Amino acid sequence: MASSKRDQLIDTAIALFYRDGFHATGIDRILAESGVAKMTLYKHFKSKDELIEAALRQRLEPSRQMMAWALENLAPRAAILAVFDGLHQLLHGKEFFGCAFVNAAAEFHDREHPIHRVAALHKANAQLHFRSALERLGVAEPERLARQLQYLMEGAIAMAHVQGPAEQAREARDAAAVLLGAAGVATSDATNV
Template identity: 35%
Template sequence: MDLEESSQDGRRRGGAATRERILDAAAELFYAAGIRSTSADRIIESVGITKVTFYRHFRTKDELVVAYLERRAAWERGAVAQAREGHDAVEALRAIASGIGEASCRPGFRGCPFINAAAEYPDTEHPVRLVVDSHRRWTHDAFLDLAAKAGVADAPAVAGQLMMLRDGAMVSGYLGDPEAVAEALAGAYLAVIQAGHRPDEGGRRG
């Protein structure tokens, strides 16, 4: 590698690092103070960069919001995959409940960032809402797969119930007692799965 190539590679790495710093600051501020309430200028000041640098990475604030939610979605999907690894459906749901309970107990927890974003962006055609809706469809499909593997009679109905319980637990963790979320959610998940089993079957777990 010659000096010019080395310099270009260094700039690319530096650019990627700056982009992550912007995303880190945006994620903290968007979640704590709200997306609409957090200006691009506030993020720029927090990161300690110029406006030119900011807009080199994100042409608009909406583009930054989309990137923030996409990164969060990737993290949540990884967490679900980890909860499912080596577990049957019921064990995976317990692990997911435990993860939500753990998140609820962290300082600064303000509920589900996707529900929060949807409340701030009512236009269903807005790029931010498209990311929110895409991730919620993915989450619903993950519950649908778990419900089917648990052997329930009506997997789509049970998946909807699991999704509602997940959303309710997020709100409860923010407005209620976060310490009780994991146990209550795990119990509710199990009750829904048991109620959904066919009367003539003990229910299978996969």
């Protein structure tokens, strides 16, 4: 029962933080919408910052799992491009308010703050995914190319946030395919699909 109350707090908190902002969302609102007592909140979290950190860690887990699955089950090129396919789904989801991690980093700009570090971890996970796939492909400068692919991904997210979701993820995917081709990754090679 206790862990379900904790999960209820986290689920409510991340939805509110994502939609309305981290600083703008108060504890009383989270409690009211979650139906959890203040005493229960402070039993699980010492502060609002600790709740934010837990909520962000929970939010990063599905994308981390998806990227791990892609690396294990897809050819490296497909594992890279799958990120953009997943991004398209995210951008066209019911409620899209930009990147929760960029939003968090903007509100907690001190790079040493634990919340900023969770945001940075999410971005590092994406770069690691790209780099791991690129290393498997044997491309030159996999770290540099991984950053370039991440710039495409982040740009698509930012533009979808500012302009509204359209074809940003698909166009970023097309650009990623061009970058991969320029790096010598064949599209017709069955091992590189």
